[in-house]
Amino acid sequence: MTEDKTLTTASGIPVADNQNSLTAGERGPILMQDFYLMEKLAHFNRERIPERVVHAKGAAAFGTFTVTHDITRYTKAQLFSEVGKETQVLLRFSTVGGEQGSADAERDPRGFSMKFYTEEGNWDLVGNNTPVFFIRDPLKFPDLIHTQKRHPQTHLKDADAKWDFWSLSPEALHQVTILFSDRGTPKNHRHMDGFGSHTFSLINDRGERVWCKFHFKTMQGIENFTAEEATQIKGEDPDHATRDLFEAIDQGNYPKWRFCIQVMTEAQAAEYRESPFDLTKVWKHSEFPLIDVGILELNRNPQNFFAEVEQAAFSPSNVVPGISFSPDKVLQSRIMSYADAQRYRLGANYQQLPVNQPKCPVMHYQRDGAMAPGNNGGSGPNYEPNSHEDAPKQNSAYADPAWDLGNVKVDRYDHRKGNDDYTQAGDLYRLMKPDAQQRLVANIVESLSAAKPEIQMRQLCHFFRADPNYGRQVAEGLGIAIDPSMMPAAAQPIGV
Ligand code: HEM
DSSP, rough: OOOOOOOTTTOOOOOSSSSSSOOOSSTTBBOTTTTTHHHHHHHHHHHHOOOSSSSSSSEEEEEEEOSSOOTTTTTTOOOGGSTTTTEEEEEEEEESSSHHHHHHHSOOEEEEEEEEEEEEEEEEEESSSOOOOSSSSSHHHHHHHHHHHTTTTTBBBBBHHHHHHTTGGGGGGGHHHTSSSGGGHHHHSSOOOOOOOOOEEEEOOOOOOOOEEEEESSSOOOBBOHHHHHHHHHHHOTTHHHHHHHHHHHHOOOOOEEEEEEEEEHHHHHHSSSSSTTTOOOTTTSOOOOOOEEEEEEEOOOOOOOIIIIOOOOOTTTOOOHHHOOOHHHHHHHHHHHHHHHHHOOOTTTTGGGTTOOSOOOOOOOOOOOOOTTTTTSSSSOOSSSOOOOOOOOOOGOOOOOOOSSSSOOOOOOOOTOOOOHHHHHHHHHHHHHHHHHHHHHHHHHTTTTSSSHHHHHHHHHHHHHHHHHHHHHHHHHHHHGGGGGHHHHOOOOOO
């Protein structure tokens, strides 16, 4: 017997004619009775949902995470419970500022969003390809993003806005230095590292906490475009990285990353020279070496982009027992922001969409809401406390250990006070070979030269404070003469 391939309406009713509308006479008009035509047109009108407010352009693939080293002394998270254990994952790469149709080769940080489908719920690690970020206070995030998007009047990308904000926000200098270096234009998604960026905590089965940072080291090797190559590929193939990822996996050339952690004890954190929770800073590998944990491999392309990539919802609030948060203010605010965005973008029951559904039992008392698929809790109670023996119950075995915050006061603290925004950006510049420094400076000059002179001067001071040569090179590139007698003073880290 051959499978019946009869076309149907969305309600499963067989369709007799999908080419000709129902009309009164050969020349029309169309009858209201043609509900199938109405259904097709009305559904088409509703095909678009809001794109992500940031990171709109992306590509994703499924894969496997395999534990290669034991870290159970740090965490009781079940996905790390034994060497050799495999967990299914989804990884979405993205650019930040562009729209869904924008070019993959833009100079921009790249998103690196992971969903681990563990037996104790989904763990989402929503990071970037950079270990740091532009800001350390989340109150500045919407303003930062406005400067990366389009001007309210011209609808163009705006150098003044970007550099105005950055020059008034020197905590951005470390990330700006990465962004304008070779790593600002990765060759594709496979040839770059990923970072959880924030400080998180790991909790072991004795209830002991350590602070931790997550790293993914590409096993394909880091490869970047020069600024010229990036410009060229934007014109030739704006989707080059999306294509590269799909084709590599399609051909069985599965990309892999080493998954590593850095660990800092609470005692080390208390003694640390700066805040270990400052997202604009790295922990030096010489002090906190990388510890190998496992291998991540991408080995399955999505079957349907909208269902499995556009509808995917990653959120830093999704942590599983054994992994938890830190006082990092930016992380704290992201815990709220993502689920809120997804309720707006996808609807109240977005966690029930197949790509977001955990691969473990889900038991709670939330009910109803738009588009509630499944049995919606069936005949079980929809309240707690209750006396139903079979109903879901809380389990204190999963409680995180208490956070000792000492005698802290809740206040709005000046995040720039006592913070050095220059040394690590300068260290990074000094680490680069002369040719890499030249490309960094050329990229900055190309962008900054389009900003107003007073903004250029303000930003120039930051480069000088990071390293006098960094400042001098950018000044030369901009054609700005610098009075050498000003140099030592300008090189001193001062607040703006
Ligand atoms: C996406 C907010 C900082 C990485 C998003 C989305 C929002 C958001 C609302 C869209 C979510 C969606 O519609 O599904 C914020 C806020 C931040 C912040 C309020 C700071 C206050 C960061 C940082 C990183 C990051 C520091 C990386 C370290 C990402 C990535 C995505 C994203 C990778 C795309 C997720 C995906 O692939 O679906 N962000 N973000 N964001 N953000 Fe952030």
